[in-house]
Amino acid sequence: MLFASSKISKLKYRSSMIAGLAFLFASSQIFANSELWHKTLKEAQGQTVYFNAWGGSQTINDYIRWAADQVEQQYQVTVKHVKVTETGDVVSKILAEKMAGRSENGSVDLVWINGENFKAMKENGLLAKAYTQQLPNYALVDVENKPSIAFDFTTPVDNQEAPWGMAQLVFMHDTAHLKHPPTSVETLLPILEKNLGRFSYPALPNFYGTTFVKQALIELIQDKALLSKPVDPEKFAEVTLPLWEYLDKLHPLMWREGRSFPKNAEQMKKLLNNSELFIAFTFNPNDTSNAIENDELPSSVKTYVHAGGTLGNTHFVAIPYNANASAGAKVLANFLMSPQAQLHKASPKIWGDPTVLAMGKLTEQDRQGFANLPLGVATLNASELGKVLLEPHSSWVTALETVWQARYAK
């Protein structure tokens, strides 16, 4: 109801917005917040926000362009999408700015980020101070039931990044070649023996490669409680032994006998389309439906998850410490969390990225909007998606990568 229509005149819109805010936030503390927010909105007007986000997907690029148009119309903030090849490049740029002593007027206003990159930026003071609590739409976020919103790959978020979407590891299989998918990493082995070379995962340190190895570790490790704690270097070799034994068995059965790997999740998808692979995986549960819709995959591809659950996490947007248009960036971050933007994003025809909002905190109309969203042709419903596994403590990543490279990338 905040953003009933983008076509209404600016004046009318502004007054209705203020009325809406007053109506929504009754408590005095929130009212103080709304005053601060009002200031931010004013400051943001006319600013240009450079939103650094991965540009490899037309679907996502199109969505960001839509969001940019909306923000321009509703808040008079210009958004430029800087199409990034790798988030690491953005971090490099901010590091270079820090090295050159540029503590304001930085070139990045908002960056799409999560996990290790967030941790690195947070720990090295490359992020702006906590800000998400100021954003009106943050109140709608499902912090209570989605643990990865408060802890990004086990790093406390501390309001330094605004949740944008939810992700869960899902596998795709081409039913034309493989009727019955595996239900665990263990059952993948006998299936590959019959379908030699039709599975692979990206080489580490690729994010997706690391994800697969972590998933395998969770399924194979004896004492799962260890994973939520930092790595104990003394015991690392011992507790991860089942994982390496498994990978040693898996690799000879894989695509190119494990001597080469797909470069990333996107290439896995292309290989699946050409039947070089029968199984691939992604972090967006709606990805398969989207790809079928776009003719990037045949309609015979379906989605599945492992019986014991799969890894899940959240992706965020963060403001660097030296952002030039931080008010504008806040406005954009707030808009990206709005029911309007989240609903649009969750639509399988648009992007199909799961929402971070709590249904219970929404208005009836918005809740209905989400309920009415059609399920993609190859998308699993909430109960089929099963259990979401939490990411292991972030120290596991480097430890796993180092050993993996020593064993398989020598």
Place this chain on the structure above:
Amino acid sequence: MQTAEVSEKVVFALKKVQVNHHNSCLFGEISFNLVAGEILTIMGPSGCGKSTLLAAISGSLSSVFTFTGGIYLHGRSLGKLPMAARNVGVQFQEDLLFPHLNVEGNLLFSLARGDRLKRKEKVRQALRSAGLEGFEHKDVAALSGGQKARVGLLRTLLAEPELLLLDEPFSRLDQKLRDDFRAFVFKQIEWLKIPALLVSHDIQDCQNQRFLNLVTGNIETYQI
């Protein structure tokens, strides 16, 4: 067929040679015989095809020209042979010394394969005969015009050609050098006992006042 009419003494013969360009003849049919040590000067106005005739004989005729008639050297028909197999030495106006080789290298280049020391000795002798003793290791770019011309000719001669073609070899030299170099060339030819064809504008280049007038196609004698 080719050797029947050639007498013992004749080393080089042209029989009814014509060069065509776009179906028009550059000059009338040319026929003549040369014996060993004989030098025939070819004369005629610019553009009458003097260099083209030499190209036809040496085998470097451009593909826009066609040629008819017979060219015989020691009774062999040269007409269809590639340039490298004709054993015809060519000396151009420019010296065309190879800049990446020194004087000795340029001369060794044209010598037939064989014993290393013997080849070097041959070069030394050749240089001495040209008054260029001790020039072996000089950079060719450092030579004077006259020295370049002589090294160039030595290079052509050391390949032991059976016929020598000279395309205005003296035209770039001044009068004094020209006389010296002409005498040197004529002496070498006489000594090697090979026939030679010489393209020139200068009447003084004619041996015995004889020359081939390319316009008429006849061998004429210049009357003093």
Place this chain on the structure above:
Amino acid sequence: MVMVRLLAFKIFIAVVFVLPIAFGLIGTWLPAFGYFPSIGRNSFSWQPLLSMLSHPSTVSSIETTVLTGLLSTFLAFLISQWLCMGLYQGSSWRWLNRFVGPLLAVPHLAFAIGLSFLLSPSGWIVRLISPSITGFVLPPDWLLVNDTLGLSLSLGLVLKEVPFFLLMSMAAMAGLNTDKTLQVAASLGYSHHQAWCKLIFPQIYSQLRLPIVAVLSYSLSVVDLSIVLGPVAPSTFSVLIIQWFGDADLNFRLLGAAGTVLLLVMLILSIGLLFMLEKILRSLAAEWLVYGAVKKKNWWCCFTSAWLARTSALFILLISLLSIVVLLINSFSQQWRFPNFLPSAWSLKYWIKSWHQLVEPLLNTAIIGFSSALIALVLSVVLLEWQSRSMTGQKKQKAAVSKRLLWLIYIPMLVPQVSFLFGIQVLVIGLGLEGNFAVLIWSHLLFVLPYSYLSLSQVYLRYDNRYLQLAEILSGSRLKSLFKIKLLMLLKPLAFSFAVGFSVSVTQYLPSLYVGAGRVSTLTLETVALATGSDDRVTSVFSLWQFALPLIVYILAIAIPRFYFRHCKGM
């Protein structure tokens, strides 16, 4: 007066070309030796170098990198020289001349994407014979592309560098009296091939030394081609460096910086090896050069046949053409799965959709390319005119000085980009110039100028300055004569050099990334970002645009002089 001008010129070169690169190198090297205050590292140590050397992937990665770098440089050079020898004076020489430009216009990335789609087990060549001949309903599990030895990467590099070497050889030959030299050799009893090896090659080689080093440097440090065609686990060293620079764990950036130091050392060692090899070969060949003509045919005469050379040239052309055709088909396809030889569904959607996000990068790319190529051309002409005057003026010493100065211009072409661009990024940000259009043009100019100069120098220096002297006497104006006579007569090579510069600018990725700071989007930035995605069709559209722009400039570079001189047979 002359001394002052020389000094001014030296200072200009230093400020514009050498200082920034020196700063860039230092800025990149500091982290390599442990100094990186941005992440709280304030003291120097050997630790980053040691950790880099002991990283499990380093050793084998360096092995493959050196292998592919040396192999591809050597093969590309050999093939290009062999083609020159086999085809010169033949009927195919003319069309080879004509195709070199367009072949150079094919951007590395677009070419690599096309090539991998041709060669992979689910690629076009296997599709052509599947399932009819092979019986494959599913693509075979063969490691063709991204092989561990880097052979597919070498192939891609060879195919891409042969045209460059051909262009450079043609330019070098323009400075020789090739036809007459061959005639003299033939009259001395040498076959065409012997004459080529002993007379033409040794003379053009000195002009090719620099291009060889440039190609070697490129092959050792290439990133985009290597990501698409190179080995994966481990990848080539430059990709490993980029990976470290992009690692979420910021400590890996120190390893990346240390890697760039090692990469530079590798390059210097390789160049040293090259020069040593050249010296050895030169002394070995000294005797052979003047050994006398071989009259009988050799066992290797089959390699010298013009037929084989022609077929090989055709093969290179065909592969490059097919790589583009595959991209073209892909850009119009809706769905195209194995084993379909052509797409099962077609669509114009991706071209239409690309249009509204294309205008800005297309315009930026064109403006940056045009400006940097034009400035590079002007600088090249100034340098060359200065050189040609000092050569005729018999001021040998000055000519030698200028030659040494010229090496400075070549530095950006010879030093791997990754080893100084991070430092340049810091410099540019420190000066508050990031995202500045002029600075971006300058950063492209660094890489455009050497190529522009290299492709022009031989023809320009060979120009008969007597035309110019005559014109100066007649017109009484030096400048007027230069523009109206010399430069006009040289319009063809000038236009070509401009096109070479333009196409070099269009393909620049790292400078646009580091200096553009995300403020200026270019076609290459967009294409590389899209290439990380899964949609081949969109990537194809952008790759084709990236190819089309330099191609258009090449065609204009050939057409404009031809149109201008359409009534002058002598031109």
